[in-house]
Amino acid sequence: MRGSSVAKGVLLTAAGAICWGFSGTCAQLLMDFYGVPLAWNVCVRLVFASLLYLVFCTATHRDELLCLLKQPRELGRLLAFSIFGVLLVQVCYQGCISVSNAGTATVFERCGLILIMLITCVKARRAPMRRELLGVVLAIVGTICIATKGNLGMLAIPAEALMWGAASACALVFYTMMPVHLLERWGSVVTTTVSMTMAAVIANAVVQPWNMHVEVTPGVVAAMAALVIIGTFFAYLLFLQGVKLAGPMRAGLVGSIEPVAAMAFSTLWLGTPITPFDIAGCALIVIMVLLVTQREEEAPREVDPSSGDAQAVEVKLSVEGAQAADSEPSDKSAQTPKVELSGKAAKPIFK
Numbered sequence: 001m002r003g004s005s006v007a008k009g010v011l012l013t014a015a016g017a018i019c020w021g022f023s024g025t026c027a028q029l030l031m032d033f034y035g036v037p038l039a040w041n042v043c044v045r046l047v048f049a050s051l052l053y054l055v056f057c058t059a060t061h062r063d064e065l066l067c068l069l070k071q072p073r074e075l076g077r078l079l080a081f082s083i084f085g086v087l088l089v090q091v092c093y094q095g096c097i098s099v100s101n102a103g104t105a106t107v108f109e110r111c112g113l114i115l116i117m118l119i120t121c122v123k124a125r126r127a128p129m130r131r132e133l134l135g136v137v138l139a140i141v142g143t144i145c146i147a148t149k150g151n152l153g154m155l156a157i158p159a160e161a162l163m164w165g166a167a168s169a170c171a172l173v174f175y176t177m178m179p180v181h182l183l184e185r186w187g188s189v190v191t192t193t194v195s196m197t198m199a200a201v202i203a204n205a206v207v208q209p210w211n212m213h214v215e216v217t218p219g220v221v222a223a224m225a226a227l228v229i230i231g232t233f234f235a236y237l238l239f240l241q242g243v244k245l246a247g248p249m250r251a252g253l254v255g256s257i258e259p260v261a262a263m264a265f266s267t268l269w270l271g272t273p274i275t276p277f278d279i280a281g282c283a284l285i286v287i288m289v290l291l292v293t294q295r296e297e298e299a300p301r302e303v304d305p306s307s308g309d310a311q312a313v314e315v316k317l318s319v320e321g322a323q324a325a326d327s328e329p330s331d332k333s334a335q336t337p338k339v340e341l342s343g344k345a346a347k348p349i350f351k
Contacts, residue, residue: 009245013254016239021261023231024093024102025269030223031098032270036214038098042090043209046200048228050193056233057193064190074182078191081178082198089171090199096164100157101272103263104146107285108165110259112172114139117292119173135291142284145277156277192236256289 027045030036057065068074089109096105114136121128128136143165149156182191214220239255246254263282266272 005245009242010254011242012238013242013246014257016235016237016242017255017258018261019230019235019238021102021106021258021263022265023227023235024097024106024262025265026223026227026231027094028097028102028266028270028272030220030227031094034215034217034220034223036220037212038091038094039203039207040209040212040214042087042094043200043203043207044224045227045232046087046090046196046203048224049232050197050200052228052233053189053193053196057189061187061190061193064186065193068186068190068194074186075194077182078195079198081182081191082195083202085171085175085178086195086199087203089168089175092164092168092171096161096168099164100161101263101270102266103259103272103274103278103282104157104161105165105168106259106262107146107282108143108162109168109172110256110285110289111139111143111165112169112176113289113292115169115173116176119177131291135288138284138288138291142281142288145281145284149275149277256286259285 027041030041031038068078093105093109096108117128117132117135121132144152147157147162148154179191179195182195242254259282263274263278267274
């Protein structure tokens with residue numbers, strides 16, 4: 001019976017990661033094919049995604065949500081996370097898509113796991129393990145492959161894409177490491193709902209997308225609906241349930257298919273050109289994710305090798321500060337995390 005649950009969890013985790021890869025391709029379609037501005041795309045997606053989460057959270061976590069709304073200090077922390085986590089990662093990730101493609105943007109974002117790993121090492125006052133150092137090398141080589149297509153004398157992608165990609169990797173650090181306390185106390189559903197709603201209000205108040213001229217055709221509506229429903233709402237729910245059944249280590253490893261899915265969708269659906277160097281670079285980044293994630297999950301198991309409980313592993317990760325790179329702390333219903341290995345590694349709560 002346990003094996004059946006794990007297998008189901010692996011399938012759900014993979015489905016969630018593929019949905020996240022699909023979300024990047026939807027964003028690329030909206031910006032490249034329909035000419036939807038980046039700011040409008042981010043604002044509208046946040047509005048409708050937050051509405052879905054509000055309905056879901058009210059139905060499933062009403063008491064926790066009402067309790068949080070009475071805590072000014074916690075709301076202040078959520079406000080900071082909304083700006084530097086949810087909103088920043090959205091702008092940087094979709095900004096990279098707007099000047100490159102979904103596959104490239106997702107691969108660059110995954111490089112943020114290296115920064116998370118290095119920060120974790122500094123906090124733990126330890127040197128990186130050999131596995132982690134190898135992950136750094138693979139990330140650098142993989143990025144070079146994608147950025148130069150084998151010609152080291154020039155960039156094969158716009159310099160702006162490289163800048164957005166670097167910013168996206170840094171944003172992933174804020175996104176996965178800032179909400180540790182919030183996730184431990186309030187759970188992933190409530191934290192995601194409130195922070196996303198705050199981000200939607202802030203983004204729309206600043207950008208005022210209703211003043212932007214965008215031709216809302218049936219194609220735009222369909223693509224946005226797919227982005228919000230499949231690439232956001234169901235991606236999160238599938239991945240989270242998969243982590244609960246399969247455990248954080250398996251989920252983290254399976255979640256590394258996200259950049260592969262994003263590149264495949266972008267190529268097969270939108271006809272984005274792909275070269276052998278793109279494939280090689282993507283493969284190296286995926287191997288890096290496997291190495292970094294596996295090390296972070298193994299560490300707590302060495303402390304308590306007899307425990308097979310995913311929740312026990314998750315609590316130890318939180319205490320040691322290592323969890324942020326590849327999982328979300330569980331909520332009161334024993335949900336275990338995601339980063340967005342992608343999570344997010346942790347894509348986070350919401351990508």
